[in-house]
Amino acid sequence: MLTGFKSLVRKASSIFSSDKEQAYPIIIPRNNHSLSRKSLSPNAVKVLYRLNKAGFEAHLVGGCIRDHLIGMEPKDFDIVTNATPEEVHKTFSNSRLIGRRFRLVHVTFGREIIEVSTFRASSKQDDESATANTSLKGKDSARSAHGIVLRDNVYGSIEEDAERRDFTFNALYYNVKDFSIHDYCGGLKDIEDKKIRIIGNPRERYQEDPVRMLRAIRFAGKLGFDIEEETAAPIKEMAHLLDHIPPARLFEEVLKLLGSGNGVETFALLRQYGLFRYLFPDTDALLNSGWKRSDINPEGFILQGLKNTDDRIQSGKTTAPYFLYAILLWPSVTLRHEEFQAQGIPVTPALHQAASMVLDNQVASTAIPRRFSTPMREIWDMQLRLPKRYGKRALQLLEHPRFRAGFDFLLIRELSGTQLDGLGKWWEAFQFGNEAEQRELIRSIDSRSDSSKSGPKKRRPRRRKSNNKNTVSSQVTE
Missing domain, CATH: 3.30.460.10 (Beta Polymerase, domain 2)
Known part of the structure; x- marks a missing residue:
């Protein structure tokens, strides 16, 4: 450096x-x-x-x-x-x-x-001179009621x-x-x-474009620089202005913030400066509540997911935007899934309802295109399907277009502390095993399932064959 x-x-x-x-x-x-x-x-x-x-x-x-x-x-x-x-x-x-x-x-x-x-040129300068000079070359600026620059073509x-x-x-x-x-x-x-310093008055510059607060965080995470004191001072107070930024623009900013190879550091800075809540309100509320479950530590899971994403990017590999969003929203999906099951809704429909609720809430903050929300749902759904490896199901799952993403997601869950009884190791072996090894792995699951059932298998009573003549006569009689 x-x-x-x-x-x-x-x-x-x-x-x-x-x-x-x-x-x-x-x-x-x-x-x-x-x-x-x-x-x-x-x-x-x-x-x-x-x-x-x-x-x-x-x-x-x-x-x-x-x-x-x-x-x-x-x-x-x-x-x-x-x-x-x-x-x-x-x-x-x-x-x-x-x-x-x-x-x-x-x-x-x-x-x-x-x-x-x-x-x-400065759009503010142009606003002040608008009445005096209406023929200014390229004059095209506008601000919202909150002072945010809507057009900047001066x-x-x-x-x-x-x-x-x-x-x-x-x-x-x-x-x-x-x-x-x-x-x-x-x-x-x-x-x-190694300082990040905004040009001009920080409050005025953030007022013009609140996304500059996110950019300050992004550069701090990317470069390892400190945000200069006066530049940092108004951020917490003015973070609420992000509510007035179009969700589609914030979606792209999240990908730059957390999907560029410095996600772990950037995530910590976003939370430190009170900005994360305006990007992921449900996730932030859950993290602040301290909610945990035996099979998930929300913050640990997110950090593990961001670490894996950082490692991939830094080694020259690509990551999909939907995978990053699936990680950031999974703790909220897990919480809602638990609530819906408590209402008596079966496991799979409860997960689908939880996913819909979380996504509906999220798009108010950062828009998620359908081409990304659909694979997110499929990754989450795979978390219920991957444990079901009996018979032909394992081979069928292996051919699923979202298998690899679902499997990688499963490994992140295990690495973050979720106990899944060696599920990731089993699927690792199954993917790369030959046909005989795959049959043996499936047999081990089938035998485990059989041994878990207590008592002898109940036999269904045999039905007597009815006398056709009696049957016909009785029907006629009736």
């Missing part, structure tokens, strides 16, 4: 002024930093050069520069320009305009998408663009014309100090 940044500091030790007033931007020439075109996406470089050739200013911005300086491999290559979205779209035939709240352009190169946005200069970005280390720009890095808000110093 910070290897690229240490190199930069060593070569340009005077970039930080000792005076209180630092002159911005700080410009780091190519020979004083380690970021080169070889570290960048070739497609992003193509977009930069094409925009320059068309007469526009264009820069890489934010995450890719920050991550390189920290010593992480850059993944997202975002570009800003003084060209409007329509002008960018016209420049690239392989592009499309997207977004209403924040209009931008996606330039596609196969599976890679380069995101291009136009320099933004175009401005690169200096204005830097001021309206969220955190200082995201206001770093890379100029492809001379390969220099421009720091407009002190992001380099905050990287050196």
Whole structure:
């Protein structure tokens, strides 16, 4: 970590002024930093050069520069320009305009998408000048009754663009014309100090977009940085503003927060700052209640699930969004399942009702598309089906499209302390056993089932064959 940044500091030790007033931007020439075109996406470089050739200013911005300086491999290559979205779209035939709240352009190169946005000015500044200048280029801003910015399409200069970005280390720009890095808000110093600092007044910035609170948590979990004191101070008090963010947007934020390889740390921070309850209200209430059962420790289960997800991602494997959500909601499903069974509802219908109730409650906070909620239900349902391995059922379950996800979920339950009488080990052996080994495993279950039944098997009484003549005559008689 910070290897690229240490190199930069060593070569340009005077970039930080000792005076209180630092002159911005700080410009780091190519020979004083380690970021080169070889570290960048070739497609992003193509977009930069094409925009320059068309007469526009264009820069890489934010995450890719920050991550390189920290010593992480850059993944997202975002570009800003003084060209409007329509002008960018016209420049690239392989592009499309997207977004209403924040209009931008996606330039596609196969599976890679380069995101291009136009320099933004402060929407607050535009609101104040709206009556004085109704012809402002790109004027398109709106706020909700709670002060949340609903549309942010007010175009401005690169200096204005830097001021309206969220955190200082995201206001770093890379100029492809001379390969220099421009720091407009002190992001380099905050990287050196391992601090997450919001640009401007924290309360105003969170009011404009409450998701910035979640982003602060995400960066803290991802980078291992501390949230600067003034940046952190209003979060608990203003967390309730997340209730006014569209559930579909929060669904995507949860995947970034807990599905990016740092879920365990991020989960702890979300709870510490009082944000988790606005993402998963039922789960948070259950965790706070201290409810436990002999076969589940809710917090232990969630932490084990997040750890497994982190391990997969960090080893280069993929995870499905529905699996992450299935983990986070399972404790609530278990609680509701218990309540429905107490009302006399049979086990399987009780589970289905519990799943429906939990999902219905959850979508009010974070929308869950049907393509994800259906496999979530199937994973939960597999937890009742996997213990039933008798006869041909084991082979049938092995062919189920959700078997592997259900089995992985089962292992997480066992690892978190749920006692399932070696069920995971049995299925592990069954999956990889040959035909003879599978028959023996099934036989062991069948024999165990037979031995568990007490007393001799009752024989049904034999029925006497009726006399056809008597039967017919009696029917006739009647």
